[in-house]
Amino acid sequence: QAQLVESGEGLVQPGGSLRLSCVAAGFRFSTYVMRWFRQAPGKERELVAHISAGGSTNYADSVKGRFSVSRDNVKNTVHLQMNSLKPEDTAVYYCNALNRDTRYEYWGQGTQVTVSS
Numbered sequence: 001q002a003q004l005v006e007s008g009e010g011l012v013q014p015g016g017s018l019r020l021s022c023v024a025a026g027f028r029f030s031t032y033v034m035r036w037f038r039q040a041p042g043k044e045r046e047l048v049a050h051i052s053a054g055g056s057t058n059y060a061d062s063v064k065g066r067f068s069v070s071r072d073n074v075k076n077t078v079h080l081q082m083n084s085l086k087p088e089d090t091a092v093y094y095c096n097a098l099n100r101d102t103r104y105e106y107w108g109q110g111t112q113v114t115v116s117s
Contacts, residue, residue, distance in 0.1 A: 002026040004095045004108035011114045012085055020080040022095030022108055033098045034071055034078040038091035038113075045094070049080060063089075085115045 008020040020036070035050040049059045049069040057069050068081040078095065095108035 002097075002104075002106045004097060004106055006093070006095050006108040006111040009093075009111040009113060011116065013117050014086060014115055016085050016115070017081070017083045018085060018113060019082070020093055020095075020111060020113070022078045022080075024076045024078070024097060024106075027097065027099075027104070027106065029076040029097070030073040031099060031101075033100060034069070035096040035098065036069060036078075036080045037094045037096055038089075039094070039110075040088075040091040043091075048093070051078065082113070085113075087115050089113060090115050 003025045004022055006020060006022045008018060010018055012018050031053055033050055033052050036048045037045050038048050039045040047060060048063055049067055051057045051069045051071050059067060066084045071078045092110040092112050094110045097106045
């Protein structure tokens with residue numbers, strides 16, 4: 001059974017850093033695009049960052065230069081390093097796995113990030 005489990009939630013002051021992790025199980029992790037989404041209260045879910053099976057990365061304009069996504073295909077883990085955090089980064093962050101060939105897609109349960117003084 002496919003599963004994504006996120007960790008790293010927390011409360012951080014503006015300008016601070018936080019690292020989210022997502023551990024995958026039950027599917028062939030190395031063949032999937034891994035993505036991080038976030039959803040703030042009253043807003044739609046938005047794509048924050050993605051990393052391809054080959055390691056290419058892309059970011060939303062709002063987080064470019066501050067967030068960094070990486071993956072470890074041995075440990076079946078994807079990370080989101082978030083620096084210079086702003087109050088508007090406050091949201092529930094979701095890990096997502098997508099296989100572009102089969103269109104199989106999986107979601108994590110979400111982890112809360114709060115940026116506040």
